Amino acid sequence: MSPQPQAAVGAPLTRVDGRLKVTGQATYAADHHPEGVVHAVVVDSPVARGRITSVDTSAAEAEPGVLRVIHHGNAPTLPYGPNPGSLNLPGARLRVFQDDQVRFHGQPVAVVVATTLESAQHAATLVKFDVTAETPTTDLTDAPAPGTPTTYTRGDAESALQSSPVRLEMTYRPARTHHNAMELHTTVAQWEGDRLTLWDKTQWVQSPRAELAANFGIPAQNIRVISPYVGGAFGNAARAWPHITIAALAARLTGRPVKLTLSREQLYYGVGYRPAYEYRIRLGSDRGGRLTAMTHDLRAETSRYETFAERGVLAPGQMLYTTPHVSQTYRTVPLDVNTPTPMRGPGYSTAAFAIESAMDELAHELGIDPLELRRRNEPETDQAADRPFSTRRLRECYTVGARTFGWSRRNPRPRSTRDGDWLIGTGMATALYDTLRAPAQARVRLDADGTALVESATSDMGPGTYTSMTQVAADALGLAVRNVTFRLGDTAFPPAPVHGGSLTMASVGSTVQDGCDRLRLQAITLAVEDEDSPLYGADAADVVVRGGRLHLKDTPARGETYRRLLARNDRDSLDALGSYTPAQSRSSMYAYGAVFAEVAVDARLGMVRVRRMLGVFDAGRIISPELADSQAIGAMVGGIGAALLEHTVTDHRDGRIVNADLADYLVPVNADTRDLKALYLDGRDDEANPVGVKGLGEVVLVGVAPAIANAVFHATGRRVRDLPITAESLL
Ligand code: MOS
DSSP, X not given: OOOOXXXXXXSOOOOTTHHHHHTTOSOOGGGOOOTTOEEEEEEEOSSSSEEEEEEEOHHHHHSTTEEEEEETTTOOOOOOOOOOOTTOOSBOOOOXXXXXXXXXXTOEEEEEEESSHHHHHHHHXXXXXXXXXXXOOOOTTTOOOOSOOEEEEESOHHHHHHTOSEEEEEEEEEOOBOXXXXXXXXXXXXXXXXXXXXXXXXXXTHHHHHHHHHHHTOOGGGEEEEOOOOSOOTTTTSSOOHXXXXXXXXXXXXXXXXXXXXXXTTHXXXXXXXXXXXXXXXXXXXXXXXXXXXXXXXXXXXXXXXXXXXXXXXXXXXXXXXXXXXXXXXXXXEESSOOOOOOSSTTHHHHHHHHHHHHHHHHHHHXXXXXXXXXXXXXXXXXXXXXXXXXXXXXXXXXXXXXXXXXXXXXXXXXXXXXXXXXXXXXXXXXEEEOOOXXXXXXXXXXXXXXXXXXXXXXXXSSOHHHHHHHHHHHHHTOOGGGXXXXXXXXXXXXXXXSOTTOHIIIIIHHHHHHHHHHHHHHHHHHHTOTTSTTTTOOXXXXXXXXXXXXXXXXXXXXXXXXXXXXXXXXXXXXXXXXXXXXXXXXXXXXXEEEEEEEEEETTTOOEEEEEEEEEEEOBOOSOHHHHHHHHHHHHHHHHHHHHTOOOOEETTTTEETTOSTTTSXXXXXXXXXXXXXXXXXXXXXXXXXXXXXXXXXXXXXXXXXXXXXXXXXXXXXXXXEESOOHHHHO
């Protein structure tokens, strides 16, 4: 086939669903009101560890409108069979209302179902529990980590450290943080016989389907999950959390459709979070800053009932910089908390904060420019896997970033620049995230009116899947963007992988392109074999489609439209199924970036302001520049939060989260986010996937917090190794 002209891909399109969203017409999970819907409110455990000895529901049940109060004492035993879904963790997932044990503060211990939300909310406060409470352990600092750590070893790091002329040792402690997306988690569940329909907030419609099929012991085919719009997620809507089962159980027991929305407070223990870590680094180098050895010893919190070990937290220590000797240990520490989960840039963000801070410390120790230090340690191959990189253009990221940011004007001495009361500093950090890919399918239909419909059971939690897939489809079909509709978020569509890990464009984009290529070829074949077509007898390989018209690539006058072709052939539509299976690759595939930050720190008050940031990214092909910027700028906002504001605080005496609301859990606001800019290196990675992308949504977050932390050091001369960096830590 002739390559299609690319008109939509690369064009700065705004969101195709933008109008629906800003006019309130996009239907989020809570916007679904099936006939007869009733409301469920979850009752949370008031203690973090112990046993429920009795439940008194009489006052709650006496409230007008209350239909049912369900708890472990009266709930049916659910099968809770094995869930083959890929998001399952070692251990046993929380089984709602199946026993009297309390495993964390805020664990769901009952649900009230009522005809109005207000009745349910009020009655939920009237459910009384007797609990035998035990002292919980929720503090990562002193808790033991039983079991065997995950390890990695290359060379002999201990001896290499001993003989290194320069040695540093530091421990970094990034705080627990919560996703805090705008949309609350909601499930609307409706049974018809043994068939279940869910309207759910999810990054993966297959995930609640698999979970509920296992929990209720029904075939997955009986469950339909619909989730066309997601109001932000960042990873917390990838798993099916306990409230989804509670909604389905409440609907089953009341015989009514049930709507269940977690409150903002309940998000802090009803869904996962980014775990707190202790990350100890020892590094050795020669006097020229070339790394000889690095050890990484990590401890991270998890729940007692499931082991959440974070994918991606070890990789950077193995392959980011040339390091002959590496040793890593990673221990998960079971605590009386709910289970953590991936949060944007999972693993890599944590590792980058520690490693990129450590590199900055080494640069300062040796008096070498931080960028130059990284250049001296830039590897030619992936030492962990002993493989070449598909594409790795970090040197260009450094060069373009330094030039654009004005890095050369920097006085290397910390605390050397003042602006009135403000100490000014700049810092940088490297970012990376691996290019994930997974099998996916999409179906494509071209209608007789010359418009196309493309469907795949993927999701759009905010990156703009609707828009970017429309762009890919429009070019592959040779249609204008306005003539293509992309639909997602329904288990009735062909399957797609989890919308996470920055794999959606790589995987679903490739399958959309494949389906559209197949459909275009079908149309071209129909034309060249049709005696009445102006293209009759032409070589299919010479035909392209543009603006809905098939024509010879070199003789544009010879051709006809899809509409004419279908009408003459009495075809209502053409249909195709696209598929994508990741090709085996001998290369190591990652997206990269360099992030630069300038901060001002009030010398008397310790207050930190980010004055400007620049990120330069090597992420392969950029499908949708507007949306790429939305991802990159949004990630900088998130990274400012991680660096300076966000911290889920637990009272370790009773295991309660004390700032489970947006008044006390601080996130950046407009005044915190000025002058944020992102640039992308031109190019594509053809080895990574057919659309040439390396993933963008995660890598853009990864370097932000360490760049800011390094800038704070440069401004003040004070190294803060705990996140967030607060005013107190700088006084
Ligand atoms: Mo992302 S943490 O994979 O949704």
